[in-house]
Structure formats: structure tokens, C-alpha cells
Amino acid sequence: MTKILFRRLTSLGFYTIVDGIKMKVRIEKKILESNDACAAAARSFFEKNSIGCVNIISSPGSGKTTILARTVRELKGKMNIAVIEGDLETDRDAKRIQAEGAQAVQIETRGACHLTARQVTESVHSLELAGLDLIVIENVGNLVCPSDFDLGEGKRVVVLSTPEGDDKCAKYSKAFVKADVLLLNKTDIAELLEFDFDRVKAEALKLNKDLKIFEISAKTGDGMQGWYDWLAENFKS
Amino acid sequence: MHEAMVAENILESILDAAKTQQGRPVRALMSCGQINAINDEAMEFAFEAAAMETICEGMKLEVKHLLMKALCRKCNCDFDFDLRSPICPECGESDFAIGDDPPLLLEEIEFE
Numbered sequence: 001m002t003k004i005l006f007r008r009l010t011s012l013g014f015y016t017i018v019d020g021i022k023m024k025v026r027i028e029k030k031i032l033e034s035n036d037a038c039a040a041a042a043r044s045f046f047e048k049n050s051i052g053c054v055n056i057i058s059s060p061g062s063g064k065t066t067i068l069a070r071t072v073r074e075l076k077g078k079m080n081i082a083v084i085e086g087d088l089e090t091d092r093d094a095k096r097i098q099a100e101g102a103q104a105v106q107i108e109t110r111g112a113c114h115l116t117a118r119q120v121t122e123s124v125h126s127l128e129l130a131g132l133d134l135i136v137i138e139n140v141g142n143l144v145c146p147s148d149f150d151l152g153e154g155k156r157v158v159v160l161s162t163p164e165g166d167d168k169c170a171k172y173s174k175a176f177v178k179a180d181v182l183l184l185n186k187t188d189i190a191e192l193l194e195f196d197f198d199r200v201k202a203e204a205l206k207l208n209k210d211l212k213i214f215e216i217s218a219k220t221g222d223g224m225q226g227w228y229d230w231l232a233e234n235f236k237s
Numbered sequence: 238m239h240e241a242m243v244a245e246n247i248l249e250s251i252l253d254a255a256k257t258q259q260g261r262p263v264r265a266l267m268s269c270g271q272i273n274a275i276n277d278e279a280m281e282f283a284f285e286a287a288a289m290e291t292i293c294e295g296m297k298l299e300v301k302h303l304l305m306k307a308l309c310r311k312c313n314c315d316f317d318f319d320l321r322s323p324i325c326p327e328c329g330e331s332d333f334a335i336g337d338d339p340p341l342l343l344e345e346i347e348f349e
Contacts, residue, residue, distance in 0.1 A: 174320065206324075
């Protein structure tokens, strides 16, 4: 068997191995390169303009929009926040935020299970950026897919609500391991659901010791101050 | 099904590479980390669907799974971090700094 081996270094960094009629080409190309490049550009844009950016990830129905609606209402005058809403269909969430007097843009993904950096960048163009402290991106409700897509955010927040159960951190570890904050929402009904906060916190911290955890109820407002303080510490210019 | 988007990106890269190669692409190898959450079956299905009616139709896509690196803050040991058992293999502590997840990478393509 004659094995012909040659390396051809091209401008693309390929090298080729020819073995009989089969030929292997080393590519080493980042698959989500275009998303990563777009996210990096967005990140440096936010930094240059001193605008914070948070990406919120959770299952559908965990209360992301309720948390954000209350946050923009209670921080009005203290912190200028705009929201980018991601959903498969409808502009309901953007309307809820706008009703609180804050800027909001809706992205309808038409079936896609996550937001991409390009969609976010396009939405940022339609925001009035002057005087803005923070852009919050509410990702599509999904605890799996959005973890993969960098949106150019400075911090990542995960929301877990008590009806989802206290065993989710280990089950969906990918969402928690790279997050900065965990908001445990719907504490007002936790007792009824026998939700074990200690278990969740232990599991989450085992995955990510640096995780900041806040127990909140976006409905009653309980515990929200800790979250507001964290926002102010990290994003008030 | 974020695999669908990954599949489209892979297909695009293979079609690009095929322009400068002789023969037909028959096999490709990709690698990913744990946070990428790539399911082999879903990936295979998504790629098959994306490749339909292109020169990549019928190609085999192999997926290699890689672990993240972590550094234990207690004993300073470097180790492969497994999301399913997040503890330091040396001292059993769970206080560590986690490195970046291995990127989704199209490693090689085989032409025939």
C-alpha cells in the first residue's frame, strides 16, 4: 500500500492527508464562529458605551417577564433599563415591559429555541441608547439551547421557579455552571410545593461556587432588593 | 433543537471546503464540549436534513465529546470537569474555577 502523505499549508490553515483515494482535510473551524464574532463585537460596543448587558435564561413560565416588569418599575429613575424580549411568537412580553414605561424590543424567533447574537445586535439598533445603564435580554424560554449562544452579555442570569421542582440544577447543569446569578422565583408558593431551598442551593453551588443566589417573589416583591442591589453594584455607571 | 443551527453551519463549511477539494465529502468529524449540549441522535438527524439535495447528502457526521478543564482552588489540581460529578478528583472538594467549554469545532472532512 502506497501511502502518500503531504501537507499543504494554505492561507486557510488546511493540511491534507491523502491515503489511497480517501483524503482527510483538517479544518479546525469553529462552528458557531459567526455567532461568536458577532457577540464579541456587541460586547466591545457595550463596554465602549458603558452599557451593561445581562442575558436571562430559564424554562418557559418561570417568571422572567414578571421579574423584569417589576424591576424596571421599581428602579425607575434610579437605573435606565431597556429589555430585548425573545419568544417564538407574539410581542406580548415587549408590550408588558413597555406598559411599565421602559423601552422594549421583541424578537420573534418563529420556532427557533434560542436567540443569536445577530438578532440581539439588530434589536440594539432600534433602542435609544443615550443614558441607558443596562440592556436585559430575556432569552427564549428554554433551559438547554440558549446556554450555547453567546449574545455579548456581561453577566448571565438563570431563573428557576419553585413549581419547576428543587431537583433541576443537577438535571440541567449546563444552564447553571456558567451563570453569574441564580434567581429562585415564586418563593410565595414554595411552602405549598415543599420546595427545598437548601437542596437547590447546595446543588447549584456544587456546580458553580461563584454563583450569587437570590430568593425572590416577583409577584409580592419579597427579596427583590438583593437583586436590585446586585444590579446597581454591577451596572450603575 | 439548537442542533439544526449547528448543522447548517457545518454544512456551509463543508460546502466551502469542497470547492477547493477533489472528490465528494463522505465523512466529517466535529467536537464539542458539555455546555454545547449536543445530542448525537439529534445532531445526526439535523445534519441529514440539512445535507439533503447537496453534495453532502448521505455523509457521515461523527461527534466527539470533550470535557472542560477546571482548577481546584483547594488543592490546585487541574482536572477534567464532568458536569455529572462536579468534584475535584484529588481532594473531593467542589470549589474550583472552570475553564472555557471546548468550542464547537469542525475538525476534519474526508473526501473520496
